[in-house]
Amino acid sequence: xxxxxxxxxxxxxxxxxxxxxxxxxxxxxxxxxxxxxxxxxxxxxxxxxxxxxxxxxxxxxxxxxxxxxxxxxxxxxxxxxxxxxxxxxxxxxxxxxxxxxxxxxxxxxxxxxxxxxxxxxxxxxxxxxxxxxxxxxxxxxxxxxxxxxxxxxxxxxxxxxxxxxxxxxxxxxxxxxxxxxxxxxxxxxxxxxxxxxxxxxxxxxxxxxxxxxxxxxxxxxxxxxxxxxxxxxxxxxxxxxxxxxxxxxxxxxxxxxxxxxxxxxxxxxxxxxxxxxxxxxxxxxxxxxxxxxxxxxxxxxxxxxxxxxxxxxxxxx
Numbered sequence: 001x002x003x004x005x006x007x008x009x010x011x012x013x014x015x016x017x018x019x020x021x022x023x024x025x026x027x028x029x030x031x032x033x034x035x036x037x038x039x040x041x042x043x044x045x046x047x048x049x050x051x052x053x054x055x056x057x058x059x060x061x062x063x064x065x066x067x068x069x070x071x072x073x074x075x076x077x078x079x080x081x082x083x084x085x086x087x088x089x090x091x092x093x094x095x096x097x098x099x100x101x102x103x104x105x106x107x108x109x110x111x112x113x114x115x116x117x118x119x120x121x122x123x124x125x126x127x128x129x130x131x132x133x134x135x136x137x138x139x140x141x142x143x144x145x146x147x148x149x150x151x152x153x154x155x156x157x158x159x160x161x162x163x164x165x166x167x168x169x170x171x172x173x174x175x176x177x178x179x180x181x182x183x184x185x186x187x188x189x190x191x192x193x194x195x196x197x198x199x200x201x202x203x204x205x206x207x208x209x210x211x212x213x214x215x216x217x218x219x220x221x222x223x224x225x226x227x228x229x230x231x232x233x234x235x236x237x238x239x240x241x242x243x244x245x246x247x248x249x250x251x252x253x254x255x256x257x258x259x260x261x262x263x264x265x266x267x268x269x270x271x272x273x274x275x276x277x278x279x280x281x282x283x284x285x286x287x288x289x290x291x292x293x294x295x296x297x298x299x300x301x302x303x304x305x306x307x308x309x310x311x312x313x314x315x316x317x
Contacts, residue, residue: 005091007191008308009099011036011107011280012198013273014050014243015208017291021198022100023058024297029096029310032061034086036101036110038079038134039242041068044228047221048244050212070228070239075127076162080109087191096310104138104279105130105161111193111283112162113186125172129165131241137275144168149177159282187285194308197286199277204292209269213244213262222248243268 039049063086090097133141142158225248251261
């Protein structure tokens with residue numbers, strides 16, 4: 001294992017272009033990818049999650065993709081456990097793990113010292129609140145806390161989602177207000193972290209999102225969700241709360257017509273991307289990369305490698 005183990009994180013909003021760049025970077029680093037996507041973890045949720053295909057993976061091993069049955073729940077603490085296990089394995093092989101994704105809570109679980117103790121806890125409630133934060137945003141979750149505990153809401157910053165969830169959970173269980181929460185979690189000492197945030201011009205990103213939604217529908221998103229519905233899955237399942245799945249479920253349940261569904265899909269995806277960009281901007285350690293400034297992924301790889309002190313064993317073509 002490396003004496004000073006490193007991890008590289010490639011974060012960014014939906015449809016920004018993480019997949020192609022991550023493959024090029026993983027090849028240059030001679031490493032494997034650990035996903036940080038809360039929907040791609042699920043089996044059978046392929047099109048709506050933009051899960052990379054075998055062809056898109058281009059020989060790069062991906063971890064924490066396509067391994068949780070859609071009927072099961074999966075929490076941030078589950079992710080922290082599983083991701084750290086995969087990180088440890090790669091370090092033991094002398095490789096620097098590349099974590100790629102857009103789920104802020106998952107990235108937090110690797111960046112900060114987190115206490116995921118189960119004492120005085122309600123795991124189901126906590127998972128629901130984590131999903132709510134992921135789909136509706138940190139501000140909406142914080143508003144829930146302000147309704148029941150204004151003092152805690154004043155003390156806990158809305159971006160400290162773990163603390164907000166914990167405060168809500170304590171109130172849910174005990175009926176009493178939460179007390180004595182810190183506002184800033186400590187950065188982990190487990191790894192030396194290199195965090196890169198991918199960005200694009202907002203209007204161009206929104207255009208990419210709209211185009212992706214159209215492509216997903218052509219690829220069979222409605223049929224994918226219909227098959228999941230036949231399995232007995234509805235919006236009470238965590239897997240079906242993901243953007244793309246809940247909107248199509250509404251259409252299949254005759255809550256609105258097809259055109260309305262498409263409009264909701266695009267709107268929800270754009271709003272989610274905006275929340276993701278806001279989330280990532282708060283990381284002091286983040287090094288932003290504007291993808292609009294480069295024509296080739298290889299040019300970006302050449303910039304990243306020296307920053308993470310890794311030499312490319314094969315010259316980037």
